[in-house]
Structures are given as structure tokens and as C-alpha cells.
Amino acid sequence: MLLAVGTLCLMAGCSSKVSSSKGIVSDATMNTVTIVTDKNDTLSFSTMDANKEEVNGLLLNDTLEVFYTGKYTPGMPATKLVQYPQSPLVGGDRDEHGCIGSAGYVWCEVQKDCIRLFEKGIRTEAVDDSDTSAFIVFSPDSTQLELFFSNNQPNEILERRSLPSGGYAWNVEDDDTKNVRLIDGLWTISQRDKLIYTQKAGS
Structure with a gap:
């Protein structure tokens, strides 16, 4: 039985590896979120079944860490969200051109x-x-x-x-x-x- 399950997982590309991506929220709805990472990758997730215990009033430009299982694909389900709200000091990291x-x-x-x-x-x-x-x-x-x-x-x-x-x-x-x-x-x-x-x- 275990061999059969293992064979099915091998054929279907099963993966239980938990990964996370962290970025700036560029779009958010009730059941989806899109972030832009520091490498300028745009990643979108379904948040319908995600653990949102560490999210409170998500805003655009907040920093969000999204946890997910397996290899990333656009729109895949997130398992957990961790929010890092904007600090009152945002803007203190302006560069020499004034870019935040x-x-x-x-x-x-x-x-x-x-x-x-x-x-x-x-x-x-x-x-x-x-x-x-x-x-x-x-x-x-x-x-x-x-x-x-x-x-x-x-x-x-x-x-x-x-x-x-x-x-x-x-x-x-x-x-x-x-x-x-x-x-x-x-x-x-x-x-x-x-x-x-x-x-x-x-x-």
C-alpha cells in the first residue's frame, strides 16, 4: 500500500516541502493576494484556506510573508500568511534620490x-x-x-x-x-x- 502511494506521488509530483516568499503587497482581495519580492518577482496566491491569525487589516505596501506547500505556481493556495505592517518610520530608508x-x-x-x-x-x-x-x-x-x-x-x-x-x-x-x-x-x-x-x- 505504501509503495502504491509512493508511486502515485512520484507520478503526480507530490511534494510536502513548505516554502515561503516575502514581498510587498501590490494587490489584495478577500480571497487572493499578490506580492512583489525584492527580486521584483510578482507572485499571486489564493488565501481562501490560509491561516490568517497573524494578519490584521492587510494594506497595500504592507510586507507579507506567504507560506505554501510544493513548487510555486500562479494562484496556488497559501497555507499561512504573516503580515509585517508598515511602520510609522517607513520612508526612513530613502536613498540619495529620495526613493523609498x-x-x-x-x-x-x-x-x-x-x-x-x-x-x-x-x-x-x-x-x-x-x-x-x-x-x-x-x-x-x-x-x-x-x-x-x-x-x-x-x-x-x-x-x-x-x-x-x-x-x-x-x-x-x-x-x-x-x-x-x-x-x-x-x-x-x-x-x-x-x-x-x-x-x-x-x-
Whole structure:
């Protein structure tokens, strides 16, 4: 009997591992919550059956830790929520540009403003299954863009250039430059003619 259960679990990918993710609440309803982690990953959960004993009056921009069982998938059920309410001192972590990191804001050079990447940026995913991402943020006139990486690479600013075949690419005059282009309706980032990040369809 135990062997049969084990075989079923192996076939179905059963997992009893409890994991947690911590981030800033960007959206919340009676039965769902969405957080943005410090790596700018946007994660959504069903909270219908979650233990909410450590949650009291959840607000946008609160910090929330979500516990769940198994591998994360969008909309999966949370097992427990732990809330870290905003402190009266929120804002005390302003950087040299006045951006409040605890509320998810970072300085964007091409927009000359504090922004939240999940609001202003276009998210692309690494094609090498490394679970890293890059956000593309355009200047107001689109002549420049800034790349933000989840793996702590330095930001890069690229310039818009016209292509002989029509359309535009954003890069710099450097053999090792990254190239940003819109291909078949999806934003892509390549380097030395090799695709390294691409936008997911529907995102």
C-alpha cells in the first residue's frame, strides 16, 4: 500500500516541502493576494484556506510573508500568511534620490524619477532557465531605455537606433552591447546575436 502511494506521488509530483516568499503587497482581495519580492518577482496566491491569525487589516505596501506547500505556481493556495505592517518610520530608508526602498521604489535614470518596476517596466525572463529576469523601462520619449536585472547586475542604459530594415533597436556602440528589440510582438534582449531574455506572451 505504501509503495502504491509512493508511486502515485512520484507520478503526480507530490511534494510536502513548505516554502515561503516575502514581498510587498501590490494587490489584495478577500480571497487572493499578490506580492512583489525584492527580486521584483510578482507572485499571486489564493488565501481562501490560509491561516490568517497573524494578519490584521492587510494594506497595500504592507510586507507579507506567504507560506505554501510544493513548487510555486500562479494562484496556488497559501497555507499561512504573516503580515509585517508598515511602520510609522517607513520612508526612513530613502536613498540619495529620495526613493523609498521599503515601498518597492527604485531610482530610474532614464525617467528621472522613483518608480516601481512592476508598474513601469516590461518584464522579460532569462531563456537559460536560470530563474532570473530583467525589466525594460523606457524614457518618456523612448529614445533611451534602462535595463534592471534581478541578479544584481548593474543597470544598463541603451540608446535607440534606426535599423536599415526598418524599426528600431536599443543598444550602445560596443561589441559586447546588449540589444533590445521588439520581435513578433514580444520584447527581447540579446547579446552577441544570442537571445538571453524574452518577454512572455500575454505579459
